[in-house]
Amino acid sequence: MDKDEVYIAFELLLEEIEKAVNMISNEAEKYLKAKDFAKAKTLTEYAEQLKDLREKVKALQREYQTILRIFSEKIPTQVRKKKVKGKLKKGLRTPEEQFIIPILEAIIELGGRAKVKDVLERVYDKMKKILNSYDEEPLRSRRNVKRWVNTARWARQKMVDEGLLAKNSPRGIWEITEKGRKYYYEEKKKKGGP
Numbered sequence: 001m002d003k004d005e006v007y008i009a010f011e012l013l014l015e016e017i018e019k020a021v022n023m024i025s026n027e028a029e030k031y032l033k034a035k036d037f038a039k040a041k042t043l044t045e046y047a048e049q050l051k052d053l054r055e056k057v058k059a060l061q062r063e064y065q066t067i068l069r070i071f072s073e074k075i076p077t078q079v080r081k082k083k084v085k086g087k088l089k090k091g092l093r094t095p096e097e098q099f100i101i102p103i104l105e106a107i108i109e110l111g112g113r114a115k116v117k118d119v120l121e122r123v124y125d126k127m128k129k130i131l132n133s134y135d136e137e138p139l140r141s142r143r144n145v146k147r148w149v150n151t152a153r154w155a156r157q158k159m160v161d162e163g164l165l166a167k168n169s170p171r172g173i174w175e176i177t178e179k180g181r182k183y184y185y186e187e188k189k190k191k192g193g194p
Contacts, residue, residue: 011153012142020050095151104184105122105126113175164177
């Protein structure tokens with residue numbers, strides 16, 4: 001697993017925990033409105049435990065990044081670039097670069113910021129004609145995640161690094177920056193778009 005895959009794994013885990021917290025909080029709210037305070041309290045306590053877990057995962061993510069930084073400074077490059085068995089051959093999946101415009105376009109259509117799930121649904125609609133059979137396969141490491149979703153997440157991270165997407169948007173939300181809008185419209189103009 002390379003740095004990007006581990007980072008994405010942490011991000012996916014944190015997003016799933018966030019979804020669970022939100023779902024449980026919504027349920028607790030329903031019980032509060034129905035004046036079933038015992039169930040509301042139980043669910044609220046469970047949501048608090050998940051929030052604690054989320055903080056522990058964030059701490060592990062930071063610890064991993066620290067270890068990785070130290071590791072990369074001390075270990076020669078040729079040792080770090082050891083080939084991983086079972087990886088898909090280069091060039092078989094749709095490259096990350098092809099996801100950039102569809103991601104930006106989807107976020108713009110959704111008002112400039114949106115939930116990851118909503119963005120990915122639109123990206124898939126925009127790209128389904130160019131995605132190939134390798135993109136549609138599940139990852140070997142995470143059977144419930146299709147390869148194209150993983151590639152889109154890598155593209156998103158690259159876009160954050162380049163300033164096209166906001167670095168500090170809430171977890172589970174992708175948000176375009178002014179630089180991202182400008183880039184999108186410049187690229188569309190180059191290709192003869194509006």
